Amino acid sequence: MARGDGSGARVRRLVVIGCGYTGRRFVELHGAEFDAVDATARSADAAAKLEGVTRHVFDGGPADDGLAAAIAEATHVLVSAPPDDRGDPTLRGAGAALAQANNLAWIGYLSTIGVYADTGGAWVDETTLPEADSERGRRRIEVERDWLAFGADKGVAVQVFRLAGIYGPGRNQIENLKGGTAKRLVKSGQVFNRIHVDDIAAAIAAGIERSGVGPIVNVADDEPAPPQDVVTYAAGLIGVEPPPEVAFETAELTPMARSFYSSNKRVRNRLLREGLGVRLAYPTYREGIAALVR
Template identity: 50%
Template sequence: MAHMFIFGLGYSAKVIKSSLERIGWSVSATGREGDFAFADTRAVQTALERASHVLSSVPPAEEVDPVLETYGDALGKRWLGYLSSSGVYGDTGGAWVDESAPTGTGRRTARAEADARWLDLGARVFRLPGIYGPGRSALERVRSGRARRIDLPGQVFSRVHVEDIARGVIAALEAPNGAYNLADDLPASQNDVVEEACRLLGVEAPPLLSLEAADLSPTARGFYAENRRVANGKARRLLGWRPRYPTYREGLRALARRSWPAAQ
């Protein structure tokens, strides 16, 4: 039986695990909801010996990749996957980027270095934009009063539904190694997404604020510091991947129906 070992059973990895198990895979993982503690090196290395495939969703910590630093020598010549970020491309002023674009010029230098190291090992590296899905979308932010509309004309972002990430990883199980952007087909401003969530919930959109007046966290301000559109053509060509939710509209509509059947 094919066995996937996942480092870091976080939000996206849990959906990947469930998707693999539905098609008959055995999956084990590190993490609070996983099978092993990351620091239990004996148990992890024993599990790695049984694994036919290894996927890491662990981001850099203190400028290094914990998985590569601790277990890099045990990864071997098996299928490897890594959940990276489209943040490795940095700010492009709203221009499109594909996998041939330079990396390491933005604020996520440690992520770019980890991305490059996994590529050197022959991994399938999945570069992900803003991730949303059940329990983590503009719908929750609107309902909780945390949604913001920021007055930044021309600012756009790409995003991807978490279920489409899982579909992309599964599509890459038999695909060549290399980098793959998994992003939907319609980069859009955060304002557009918030306004659509408000429409679905039948509430007024929050006021338009300047970046300074929005009182954002440093992480959120960093999000607005970059502006790019992420192209998904390579994943379409080589993986045969097609997003089930090609834009935020389909994604939010499906989430609203799942959580709030009365939403229109």
Template identity: 35%
Template sequence: MPVNQFPHRALPARFRRTRVLIIGCGDVGQRIAHDLLRGPSTVRQHGPRVLALTSSAEKAPLLQQQGMTPLRGNLDDVRSLRRLRGIAQRVIYMAPPPNHGLHDVRMANVVRVLRQGKLPHSMVYGSTTGVYGDCGGAWVDETRPVRPSTDRARRRVDAEQRLLRFGKESGLRLQILRIPGIYAPNREGGTPRTRLLKGLPVLQAADDVFTNHIHADDLARIAQAALWRGKPQRIYHASDDTQLRMGDYFDLAADLYGLPRPPRVTLQQAQQTLPPMMLSFMGESRRLRNARIRQELRVALRYPTVREGLQST
């Protein structure tokens, strides 16, 4: 960010630097931090200081090597999060909810702690487009009511609603990113290659569903843009321009990799051969409108479709 956007110009630089806290510093969180910290030395000197919450002592040195300040804390233990009170002016939350129940108790713990200190100026939450449930292939914008069909998505809705109430009551500027399938060639498990090598089937055209995507680097850029330019209590689709059914996506990837296209099966056959998690994604079809990230966040996607993204290095 330009130097003149940071407050307290009379203070030494180490005190006036904006502090950005990243909660959930996995692959995407680290990409966000990398973008925040990179640039000429004169920019870094006055740019944001990046704090990273981690529950892993082993991961702390890695985060430190990347220029972040690791903070030990466990989202499942509210007592370990007390040091987060008032520690940052801006927060990016990319941590997943627990893998059970209907409520995101981790988000509840973070909100409880944030209430006890000086509030951040803004907060970005990475949610999922799964909150819409099956839309029958219809075009969906951010005003569509949520209708989650899985407990995984219900936990995300719980986190969204908890944060929206918190933002409305406290004045915190909240931006929610609804994120589809994240991919990137340099992301672990980030391409369809492994699935294609296993020869797993996809649905026949009559049963196939529309699927949505975002390259991990573009997602990191969208999150940063929302942090600085997002409107308060605003929802954004962090999605690219791809309009493909799932089977066509895997066919495209197979052609790019020079691999055989996957076999096509009926939905009934897929239910007999594929694991429940994979089947759950085959039961929801929607196409996402992403005009807000362009018009409000002024994001120009580096990888507007999966073709460009899968070919990137």
């Protein structure tokens, strides 16, 4: 297809599968770079909240005619839907439509640094063998491999973005402090990488332009830091007392929350910076939280 301005360039059509927090932000910041944007949500109510896109409901069942038609014309597909206990819902429900998409040039899959095992705080990078400590992480590893295999079979570039802990507008320690939900958990030696959602969007956009980089790219900030330090810093910026420190061992946590502390590693982002050429707007939590306060 050609653009309507007669330039002869192919129409760029983006389909975002699982358009949640990160997908919506990418569309907000970069959606104008595409001629058309389609996005899915798991329910009609969630889909109704999506703005500036053609909406579809998709829960991992067979893609309906509208979504299949959008995928058939897609040049770029961003997959943000997590795996379930049956594998990847996108490949399961929309794999046939993707296999028949003749215009497809790029697929981006949003994964997690949770695929890396505990290293006791040592550094990992894209060459580190993923050996997840949790069932969730193991599912992610399997799905990453499935997407890379799909791309190889179809001859389409696939990039897997392994994301650190996501924060940004509406999802950050400032909001937690104001809402009374912030906790200052202390586990000796524990650090986490984080990443601002706008920097994720920049990484995805760069990946589209440099689709040969990777195919695995860690999307993380420059400074893995103890979680309690982030809470203390955020509290200081808004002039409130931080919550008291609580020892991780005695803290009341859900099994999910406790599982995040089972893996301690530092994640390098050299490929993000040097391969994709991304200059992080928020290289540490300090710049990111300060910007959110402003």
